[in-house]
Structures are given as structure tokens and as C-alpha cells.
Amino acid sequence: MTDARLSGEKLTLAYDKRTIAQNLTVAIPDGSFTVIVGPNACGKSTLLRALSRVLTPKDGAVLLDGERISAWPAKRLARTLGLLPQSSIAPDGITVTDLVARGRYPHQGLLRQWSREDERVVAESMDATGVGALADRYVDELSGGQRQRVWIAMALAQQTPILLLDEPTTFLDIAHQIEVLDLCADLHEQGRTVVAVLHDLNHAARYATHLVALHDGRLVAEGAPGDVVTAELVESVFGMPCRVIDDPETGTPLVVPAARRKAVA
Amino acid sequence: MSTLVETPSPPTARAVGARRSARVAGLVAALLALGVVSVASLAVGARPLPIGDVWGGLTDPASPAYTLVHDMRLPRTALGVLAGICLGLGGAVMQALTRNPIADPGLLGINAGASAAVVTAISVLGVTSFLGFVWFSFAGAGIVAVLLYAIGGGRGATPARLALAGSALSAALFSYVNAVMLLDTAALDRMRFWTVGSLAAGDPAIVARVAPFVGLGLLLALGVARPLNAMAMGDDAARGLGANPRRTRVVAIAAITLLCGAATAACGPIVFVGLMVPHLVRVLTGPDLRWLLPYCAVLAPVILLVADITGRVVARPSELQVGIVTVVLGGPFFLYFVRRRRMERS
Numbered sequence: 001m002t003d004a005r006l007s008g009e010k011l012t013l014a015y016d017k018r019t020i021a022q023n024l025t026v027a028i029p030d031g032s033f034t035v036i037v038g039p040n041a042c043g044k045s046t047l048l049r050a051l052s053r054v055l056t057p058k059d060g061a062v063l064l065d066g067e068r069i070s071a072w073p074a075k076r077l078a079r080t081l082g083l084l085p086q087s088s089i090a091p092d093g094i095t096v097t098d099l100v101a102r103g104r105y106p107h108q109g110l111l112r113q114w115s116r117e118d119e120r121v122v123a124e125s126m127d128a129t130g131v132g133a134l135a136d137r138y139v140d141e142l143s144g145g146q147r148q149r150v151w152i153a154m155a156l157a158q159q160t161p162i163l164l165l166d167e168p169t170t171f172l173d174i175a176h177q178i179e180v181l182d183l184c185a186d187l188h189e190q191g192r193t194v195v196a197v198l199h200d201l202n203h204a205a206r207y208a209t210h211l212v213a214l215h216d217g218r219l220v221a222e223g224a225p226g227d228v229v230t231a232e233l234v235e236s237v238f239g240m241p242c243r244v245i246d247d248p249e250t251g252t253p254l255v256v257p258a259a260r261r262k263a264v265a
Numbered sequence: 266m267s268t269l270v271e272t273p274s275p276p277t278a279r280a281v282g283a284r285r286s287a288r289v290a291g292l293v294a295a296l297l298a299l300g301v302v303s304v305a306s307l308a309v310g311a312r313p314l315p316i317g318d319v320w321g322g323l324t325d326p327a328s329p330a331y332t333l334v335h336d337m338r339l340p341r342t343a344l345g346v347l348a349g350i351c352l353g354l355g356g357a358v359m360q361a362l363t364r365n366p367i368a369d370p371g372l373l374g375i376n377a378g379a380s381a382a383v384v385t386a387i388s389v390l391g392v393t394s395f396l397g398f399v400w401f402s403f404a405g406a407g408i409v410a411v412l413l414y415a416i417g418g419g420r421g422a423t424p425a426r427l428a429l430a431g432s433a434l435s436a437a438l439f440s441y442v443n444a445v446m447l448l449d450t451a452a453l454d455r456m457r458f459w460t461v462g463s464l465a466a467g468d469p470a471i472v473a474r475v476a477p478f479v480g481l482g483l484l485l486a487l488g489v490a491r492p493l494n495a496m497a498m499g500d501d502a503a504r505g506l507g508a509n510p511r512r513t514r515v516v517a518i519a520a521i522t523l524l525c526g527a528a529t530a531a532c533g534p535i536v537f538v539g540l541m542v543p544h545l546v547r548v549l550t551g552p553d554l555r556w557l558l559p560y561c562a563v564l565a566p567v568i569l570l571v572a573d574i575t576g577r578v579v580a581r582p583s584e585l586q587v588g589i590v591t592v593v594l595g596g597p598f599f600l601y602f603v604r605r606r607r608m609e610r611s
Contacts, residue, residue, distance in 0.1 A: 049501070076507075077507060078505065078507025083502070085502050085505060086501075089497065094552050099498075105506040105508065106507035114285075
């Protein structure tokens with residue numbers, strides 16, 4: 001197995017008394033675009049929340065560079081590992097630049113306020129996500145796709161080698177979904193390790209370099225999409241009969257649900 | 266559909282720099298306004314003084330205005346400044362903490378706790394001096410803050426749970442205050458001025474006693490501006506940025522307790538300033554608390570002093586309590602303001 005700076009060892013994940021996952025071990029290969037997939041309520045987002053230390057595991061440990069993530073000082077961790085949560089709130093009346101600038105939080109302190117460096121990184125992050133032209137607009141006025149790119153720009157401004165994205169394409173139409181995924185692929189190509197939770201298996205298969213499939217809080221399969229996405233796996237995990245063919249665009253696996261009845265001619 | 270447009274990097278460096286200078290200049294202007302209003306507060310009253318006499322009244326014990334300015338109007342003005350800081354900052358921190366735009370220092374029940382403690386002190390324990398109120402007020406505010414945190418979920422506190430717990434506590438405590446005042450008419454008399462909110466009782470000893478608490482509350486509030494900024498985007502986002510929502514919440518509640526306890530002790534529950542000022546200031550500064558909080562701390566005293574001066578002028582030779590003036594003048598203005606804002610947005 002390749003090196004993994006970030007991994008979860010024998011994780012038990014729970015909210016209050018409701019256990020989501022038990023004895024879950026997973027490693028995020030360095031430099032990969034890892035996508036976590038699985039049916040609703042399988043623990044995808046919970047796993048991502050644990051990997052980003054927003055959720056503390058009941059048992060087991062999340063390790064970053066061999067050290068328990070809980071032992072990392074918060075700001076140092078936030079300079080290594082960026083998170084785009086599933087639902088974030090844009091403060092009322094905030095501009096795009098100001099929201100992206102909030103990504104600089106872990107680089108600032110009481111004595112180290114706004115600097116040229118912050119300035120430069122914020123501008124770069126906005127350019128990289130294509131929101132530079134929106135700099136002075138209010139975030140509440142933007143379309144869903146634009147807003148999502150602004151949030152990604154904020155996570156970028158954190159300048160972390162590892163980026164975790166919780167369902168970054170939810171609530172977007174198909175064109176904006178692809179736009180956001182292309183952006184994630186760009187960020188990955190620039191050398192970041194990207195981890196995303198995605199709902200759409202075909203998107204996952206097309207963009208991921210490494211897939212992690214969960215079912216009922218258990219790791220069912222992991223590896224390259226071409227090896228993981230098979231008709232048997234999809235049927236056993238999602239309970240849906242299907243065919244897997246080659247994506248005519250990319251050659252990656254494409255899941256085609258089986259028709260219950262033939263099309264009405 | 267929006268496409269990735271190749272844009273020249275915006276001149277953000279200059280833009281941010283210019284905006285920063287504008288904000289610093291605005292803050293200086295606000296401080297100047299506070300100075301002007303403070304002088305006016307020393308000069309205006311049942312016996313108006315020319316500005317020249319104000320200086321003499323402050324510094325020269327031989328001046329005929331010395332007693333008036335030094336012993337009455339100076340403490341009253343100082344109290345107005347302190348109470349204004351408390352209400353403006355308390356309201357702004359409360360709104361940020363609960364992510365609730367209609368939050369004011371009354372929302373979390375901390376004012377109610379202070380009031381209930383003072384009523385108990387007057388009615389049951391027979392405390393009569395304003396100096397005595399101070400400690401009861403803080404004790405009441407502190408107890409409610411602890412209760413609030415426990416009922417609101419402790420380590421799992423969320424903005425919604427805090428606001429709900431606060432509203433419930435507030436309702437229960439105010440019905441207790443009303444019950445005591447109805448049953449005990451003598452206490453009612455003494456309480457009447459206090460529950461409306463008045464600066465007239467300004468007394469150098471009260472000012473001196475309250476000031477350190479206000480100072481500490483001010484420092485704590487300004488200290489959590491940055492983590493509260495991060496928390497404005499949700500607890501998960503805040504933790505992702507390396508902030509500590511749990512610790513920030515504790516510090517913010519401590520700051521609110523100090524500020525509300527001090528304001529309530531000194532001049533009774535003055536409502537509305539804490540709700541209104543942060544909204545007005547947000548138009549000037551945007552949602553960035555690093556600017557919003559200092560602006561509130563300067564502009565809320567300006568508004569409170571203007572209200573107090575107005576109250577001294579309109580009903581001469583008698584006075585209207587500042588708590589009444591802020592609502593009578595502030596209410597319609599705020600309605601107009603909210604309406605105009607909504608129309609601009611849509």
C-alpha cells in the first residue's frame with residue numbers, strides 16, 4: 001500500500017447512542033483524489049467528519065502523520081487539513097472576498113493580523129476557483145454553483161495539502177456539478193490530496209483515483225474505480241441490479257441501472 | 266451558466282487597504298462624536314451651562330458649576346458611556362453567538378436574572394442602596410449564565426438551544442419580578458425607576474464599582490471577535506478553520522454576563538439599544554466582528570447619551586427616563602430602517 005498521511009484506525013463512530021460504524025479502518029493514499037461512496041446513511045459523511053476531527057470517534061483513532069489527530073494543536077491542524085462542511089452558513093451581507101479571507105483564520109493570530117501574504121493567497125484562491133470577477137459581490141446574491149466555488153475558494157485559502165469536501169455537489173444542477181468536480185480534479189492535479197463524499201457513483205468513478213465504498217458503516221471495497229465498481233458490488237451495496245459499461249468519454253466504469261420493464265415504444 | 270472567466274487579479278490589495286483606512290477613520294469620527302455628545306451631556310439639563318463653564322465645572326472646585334458638573338452630570342455621563350458600551354457590545358455578541366438577528370441582551374435571560382436578583386434584594390432583603398444592587402445584579406446574571414449553559418446543552422450547546430433556554434428562563438424570571446412587584450407595593454415604588462432604565466441615579470461610587478466589570482467584559486468580547494467570525498459560518502466550518510466553538514461560547518457568555526450584569530445593575534434593563542445598534546453598525550462595517558464590535562462599543566454610548574439628553578430637554582424641568590426615550594425615538598426609526606433595508610434587498 002502507498003503512503004498515507006491520513007488514516008482512520010479501528011474507528012467506532014457514533015452520535016450520542018446511535019452507532020454509525022464499528023471497527024472501521026481506512027487509509028487515504030497521499031496525492032490521491034479519494035471519493036467515499038455508499039448508500040444513504042452508510043456513514044460516508046460521518047467518516048469524513050471523523051477524518052476532519054469535527055466528530056470525535058468513540059473508539060479508535062484518526063492518525064495524521066502518525067500522530068493522533070486529537071493531539072494536534074487546532075490551528076496547526078487547520079493549516080494541514082482543510083474542510084468544506086456539507087452545510088455552511090454565509091454571514092448575512094458578507095462579500096465574496098471577505099468570505100474567502102476567513103479561510104486565513106489558522107494563519108492569523110492576535111499578533112499576526114492581515115498581511116500581504118494573506119492578500120496574495122486570497123486573490124490566488126479566488127482566481128483558481130474562477131470567482132475573481134465576483135470579488136465585491138454579496139455571497140447571498142450568487143447562484144448555487146458560484147456560491148459553492150466561493151466556499152471551495154475559502155477552503156483553498158487555508159493552504160492545506162489535504163482537502164476534505166463533504167458532498168460538494170449537492171443541490172447543484174448537472175452542469176455545475178461537473179464544473180465543481182472539474183475544479184476538484186484541478187486541485188488534485190496541483191498536488192493536493194483531495195477527499196470527497198459523493199452521492200453519484202458515476203461521478204465518483206470518473207473523477208476518483210481511489211474509491212472507498214461503505215455499507216452500514218463497514219468498508220466494503222477500496223481501490224481504483226475500475227477494480228471497485230462492478231455490477232456485483234453495486235448490487236450488494238445499493239441493492240440495485242445494474243450493468244457496468246465503459247464510460248464512452250473516459251473509459252471509466254459507468255453504472256447503468258437495470259430497467260424494471262422495457263421502455264414503452 | 267457561469268464559466269471560468271480569465272480575469273485579471275482584482276486590485277484587492279489596494280481595495281482592502283483603502284477600506285481599512287476608511288474604517289479606522291470612521292472609528293475615529295465615532296470617537297469624536299462620543300466626545301461631543303459627552304460634553305453636551307455635561308452642559309444640557311434643567312440648568313443649562315455654557316460650554317465655557319463646563320470646563321470650569323470639571324476642573325475648578327471654585328467654579329459655581331463645579332458641584333453640578335462634577336457630582337451630578339459627570340457620573341451620569343460616565344454611567345451613560347459605560348451602559349452604552351455594555352448594551353451595544355452585549356447585543357452584538359449575543360446576535361453573533363446565537364446567530365439570531367433579533368437577539369438583544371435580554372434574549373438569553375441574563376437581564377432577567379439580574380432583575381430578579383435585584384427585586385429579591387429590594388423586597389426580601391431590604392437592600393435600598395444602588396451600590397447594593399450591583400452585587401445582586403451580577404450574582405443574578407452569573408447564576409442565569411450557568412443555568413443557561415447547563416439547560417442549553419452544556420458541551421453540546423447550539424445557538425438554537427441557547428436561544429430557547431434563554432427565552433424560557435427570561436419568561437420565568439420576569440413573571441417572578443412582576444409577581445414580587447405586584448405583591449409588594451413599597452418595593453414597586455423603589456423599583457419603578459430602575460425597571461424602566463434611568464441614568465439619573467448616576468453616582469461616582471456606582472461608576473467606579475461597575476467600570477472594572479465593563480472593562481473586563483469589553484476585553485473578553487473583543488477577544489472572541491475572530492473565533493466568533495469563524496463560528497458565524499457554522500460550528501463545523503469553525504472547527505475546520507481551527508477555532509474552538511466550545512471555548513468561544515463559554516468566553517462569549519462570560520462577556521455577555523459581565524456586560525449585561527453591569528448595565529442592569531447600574532441603570533436597570535434599558536431595552537432596544539442592544540438590538541438596534543448592532544443592526545445600524547452592520548450597515549457601516551458589514552458582518553466582520555473585528556470591526557462591528559468596536560464600532561458598537563463607541564456608537565451605542567453616543568445613541569444612549571443622545572437619548573438621555575433628549576429626555577432631559579423635552580420634559581423640562583422634569584425628565585423622561587432614557588429607557589423610555591430609546592424606545593419612543595428608536596422604535597419608529599428602527600422600523601423605518603428595517604423596512605428600507607428590506608426594500609433595497611428585494
